[in-house]
Amino acid sequence: MAADAISIRRPTMADVAAIVTHVGDPAVFGGLLQMPYPTEAAWRQRLEDTMKLGATDLMLVAERDGELVGLAGLHGAGTSPRRAHARTLGLWVVPHAHRQGVGSALMQALVDVADRWIGALRLELTVNADNAAAIALYRRFGFELEGTHRGYTLRDGVLVDCHAMARWNPQPPTRPGA
Numbered sequence: 001m002a003a004d005a006i007s008i009r010r011p012t013m014a015d016v017a018a019i020v021t022h023v024g025d026p027a028v029f030g031g032l033l034q035m036p037y038p039t040e041a042a043w044r045q046r047l048e049d050t051m052k053l054g055a056t057d058l059m060l061v062a063e064r065d066g067e068l069v070g071l072a073g074l075h076g077a078g079t080s081p082r083r084a085h086a087r088t089l090g091l092w093v094v095p096h097a098h099r100q101g102v103g104s105a106l107m108q109a110l111v112d113v114a115d116r117w118i119g120a121l122r123l124e125l126t127v128n129a130d131n132a133a134a135i136a137l138y139r140r141f142g143f144e145l146e147g148t149h150r151g152y153t154l155r156d157g158v159l160v161d162c163h164a165m166a167r168w169n170p171q172p173p174t175r176p177g178a
């Protein structure tokens with residue numbers, strides 16, 4: 001499927017049912033830090049929070065042929081003003097749409113906003129050390145491995161290692177005339 005058939009947009013409340021169905025799939029939430037049995041109420045609340053004026057978090061979805069096929073989020077890196085230069089991100093794509101450019105389309109949209117509209121200097125994330133697909137995608141977008149947390153996440157009864165990865169803004173904003 002051609003990448004140009006994918007559109008990226010903000011989610012709406014009409015997407016909540018599809019989001020909950022997909023994010024409740026162990027093939028999806030197993031790679032994330034999400035809990036099993038997601039609820040529509042919690043996701044409605046989450047989307048409402050990102051829609052507020054001045055919200056730090058940005059949520060985007062990918063749609064193809066009228067179907068929601070992925071979701072990505074850009075978030076603040078904690079509450080300390082001293083981490084204002086950093087953002088974290090996460091994403092998932094529905095399993096039947098893997099390896100068709102959806103994750104790349106979502107990542108491109110997120111890094112464009114982070115680099116060019118927020119002026120974030122540093123993007124960071126954690127990823128399960130055995131998640132070869134996500135690690136390859138992140139490397140493609142300039143993320144580098146910074147270290148490994150041992151037994152960082154409990155996944156289906158097993159403590160798994162996670163890599164810390166980060167990417168610096170390749171063209172950070174400069175003051176006029178500099």
Ligand SMILES: CC(C)(COP(=O)(O)OP(=O)(O)OC[C@H]1O[C@@H](n2cnc3c(N)ncnc32)[C@H](O)[C@@H]1OP(=O)(O)O)[C@@H](O)C(=O)NCCC(=O)NCCS
Pocket residue numbers: 027028029031032090091092093094097098099100101102103104105126127128131132133134135136137138140
């Ligand atoms: C990681 C994930 C988002 C990738 O999404 P995707 O839509 O399949 O990614 P794309 O099709 O845009 O692939 C882009 C590149 O990533 C790499 N990649 C993707 N899937 C891969 C795989 N299974 N094995 C190796 N590399 C892979 C490749 O470099 C690929 O480019 P190519 O197809 O031209 O070789 C998807 O596998 C997913 O949702 N997994 C479950 C949730 C998850 O783990 N999220 C990340 C949490 S940190």
